[in-house]
Amino acid sequence: MCGISGIIAKGDQRAHIKRMCRLLHHRGPESASFFHKNATWLGHNRLRIIDLHTGDQPIFNEDKSIAIVFNGEIYNYRELKNKLIQKGHQFRTESDTEVIVHQYEEDGVDCFQKLNGIFSIAIYDMKKEEVILARDHFGVKPLHYYQKGQELIFASEIKAIISHPNVPRETNNWAVHLMSNLRYIQSEQTLFKDIFRLAPGHFMIWKKGQSKIKTFYKINVKRKNISTNDAIEGIRFHLKQAIKRQLVSDVPMGVYLSGGLDSGSIVAMMSELGVKDLKTFTLGFNEPTDEFTPAKIVAKQFSTQHHELALSLDPLSQMEEVIWHAEESKINLLQGYHLSKFVGKHVKVVLGGLGGDELFAGYDIHRLLKPFEWFNRLTPSQFEKYISAPFSSGLGSVQRKVSSLKWDEVRRGIQIAMANGNPLKQLLMIRNVWDFESSMNKQIYSQEFYRQRSGSVKQEFEQILAKSNHPQSLETVLDIEFQSKMVNDYLLTEDRMSMSHSVEERVPFLDKDLVEFAFSIPASMKMERGETKSLFRKSMKDILPESILNRPKWGFSVDPYIQFTKDLKSTATEILNEDFIKNQNIYNYDYIKSIIDARPHPKLRWHYNLLWMMTGLAIWQNMFIDSTDFIRGKKITVREVTH
Secondary structure, three states: OEEEEEEEOOOOOHHHHHHHHHHOHHHOEOEEEEEEEOOEEEEEEEOOOOOOOOOOOOEEOOOOOEEEEEEEEEOOHHHHHHHHHHOOOOOOOOOHHHHHHHHHHHHHHHHHHHOOEEEEEEEEEOOOOEEEEEEOOOOOOOOEEEEEOOEEEEEOOHHHHHOOOOOOOOEOHHHHHHHHHHOOOOOOEOOEOOOEEOOOOEEEEEEOOEEEEEEOOOOOOOOOOOOHHHHHHHHHHHHHHHHHHOOOOOOOEEEEOOOOHHHHHHHHHHHHOOOOOOEEEEEEOOOOOOOHHHHHHHHHHOOOEEEEEEOOOOHHHHHHHHHHHHOOOOOOOHHHHHHHHHHOOOOOEEEOOOOHHHHHOOOHHHHHHOOHHHHHHHOOHHHHHHHHHHHHHHHHHHHHHHOOHHHHHHHHHHHHHHOOOOHHHHHHHHOOOOOOOHHHHHHHEOHHHHHHOOOOHHHHOHHHHHOOOOOOOHHHHHHHHHHOHHHHHHHHHHHHHHHOOOOEEEOHHHOHHHHHHHHHOOHHHHOEOOEOOHHHHHHOOOOOOHHHHOOOOOOOOOOHHHHHHHHHHHHHHHHOOHHHHHHHOOEOHHHHHHHHHOOOOHHHHHHHHHHHHHHHHHHHHHHHHOOOOOOOOOOOOOEEOOO
């Protein structure tokens, strides 16, 4: 796993590309190098996983007319390599990176469709005078870019991009609005104005100051009639195949073991595949939700070398560090940061269970929305628009004026039920979105920010909904979640927090073949009688212990109410003071103070999460916008590779 960076600009860019590499040192601490020809500069930081001795980048084709820098792993590289050798291609290394170069020679940009793996790629085709950027099918690995005029600057992380003097550092207010509602940014935009993410399954062609972005992959799988037995056998086959593919490595590997179905299934399949001396890792916060006991059950059954880490966590004491790595204000960073720090002492590669819940309906949100399917089919959308919505909005205004904050939870539940006939609104409200009400916007934001804000969060999801044949169904919920929260929240967090300690995380549930098979199974089979993941539970029967099969989901999580009673309240009080909030001119200080001053209560979880996000945004602004504190990194040697 690595970090990539690049500059296309006139003039000598040596100092800038070196600084970009230094800022990405944590992504690849074992070597750093850059290459340039004409106005194109490519940088690379390497974490050696495959081909430890000859795989440093950039890597070239035979006549050195094509150069590549690459972040990720190609799991089917050996099969591709054998076919390429038969066609006459010559290889100088044993790396998966070189396979991409020759596959590009063979197929051009169609090569990305043949790759099974996780990747962000930059290819410089010197004969065509083109630079091609590409990001993997489901967005496991990140790739950001800034373009203006004849210049293009790109990198695995934004801090490298904004270190270039030609890139302005400004806050993207629309992204702030998305973050405030969703706790992640659902779009190709970022918190930084004019800096974008390349979308999953897309590539960019840059030539002579002009860019074209095209799609090379989109999930387009039809649901099919399939028996329960065939579905179970298919899940077992494809999961085992995915894990077998992802075992390719020249260094030791382990598993994040939460004690749940997904990570337990990975351990079980690795055991079946004959993996020896398997290391597993579990993290807890000395809270009631810790999963040490179920994780031990799985570890004991499959004889793993099990490691535990219990933290008496003051969560915000290291918030600056995690935000420096994440470049966003997020509430689910700390557990991944501490777990990867712990894991990094033992292995360089770890497998995680992300994606299983999105594929097989494993979240409580799926269980909560399932009963509304019938009502949504019966309720006309016009009824919700003209009758339910105005009444719901009025209810919200009254409740906020006459009752305490803890009644917000009850009011939101009523409003979700009243959104029958508008399934997207129901989904988003359960996912914390509140901008359906103007009074809520006025309460949370400053007057000036409220006046400048335009648009609604739902517009970011309407395109996905428009392509659905069953807009009221669980099918659509799974489609939306897979293409939104998983990519822009969970995968972003997993990548940044694992790479913060130079650990490569792989995600077997996001193997292309497994994803396509899972999407071919009707959602009604995945969740029966209100039981989340019922089909997947059946698939793991006689493989995992009954106690694991029947456990409710929790995962590596922290409780915002408990954290508020630790140091969230004191930290937010200090950082979100009245002077700062008025100068920032985004949020309403009176609303923040009402949360801080309210008597602590478990029903204020939503408010504590919002407070956590606001605190993180203040740290982010001070670090990345108001100062140059983000320019960190070791004084490493960045080697120049000559052509």
